[in-house]
Amino acid sequence: MFKKCAKAIAVLLITASFQSCTTQKLSFKANKPLVGIWQNIKEPASFITYTEDGHFYNSYKEGENQVITHSGNYKIIGNDAYLLDITYELPNRKYALKDRQYINHYVFGKDLKSVKLTGVVSGKSGSDTLKWEENMVKVKSF
Structure with a gap:
C-alpha cells in the first residue's frame, strides 16, 4: 500500500x-x-526598444544620432501589463522617473506589429502626474 x-x-x-x-x-x-524596436506614430523620431534580456531604452533620433532619454529594466507581469524599473534618465526632465517603478499596460494589434501603451507617471514634486497613451508600430531599425 x-x-x-x-x-x-x-x-x-x-x-x-x-x-x-x-x-x-x-x-x-x-x-x-514586445521585444524589438517600436516607433511612436505621433512622434516618428521617438522610439522604445525592448530587449530579450529585459532591458528597455526610450530614445529619440536627432540627426544621425539616437539619444537615450530613459532606460532600465522591464518585466511582463500579466497578459496586458509590464513593470518598468527606470535606472537612467536624461537630466532636467519634467517628470522624475529615475529610480522609480511604474506599471504600464499594452494592447497589441491583431498583427502584433502595432501596440498601444498606457501608463501614469509622477512629476518631480510627486503631486503632478501624467496619464499617457502612445500608439507604436514595430520597425526594423531607427
Whole structure:
C-alpha cells in the first residue's frame, strides 16, 4: 500500500513539473512580441526598444544620432501589463522617473506589429502626474 501511494505521489510530482515547464514556455512565447524596436506614430523620431534580456531604452533620433532619454529594466507581469524599473534618465526632465517603478499596460494589434501603451507617471514634486497613451508600430531599425 505504501509503495502504491509513493508511486502515485511521484507521478503527480512529475506531471506537475512538466506542466509548470510548459506554462513557462507558453508565457515566454506570449511575451516575446514586445521585444524589438517600436516607433511612436505621433512622434516618428521617438522610439522604445525592448530587449530579450529585459532591458528597455526610450530614445529619440536627432540627426544621425539616437539619444537615450530613459532606460532600465522591464518585466511582463500579466497578459496586458509590464513593470518598468527606470535606472537612467536624461537630466532636467519634467517628470522624475529615475529610480522609480511604474506599471504600464499594452494592447497589441491583431498583427502584433502595432501596440498601444498606457501608463501614469509622477512629476518631480510627486503631486503632478501624467496619464499617457502612445500608439507604436514595430520597425526594423531607427
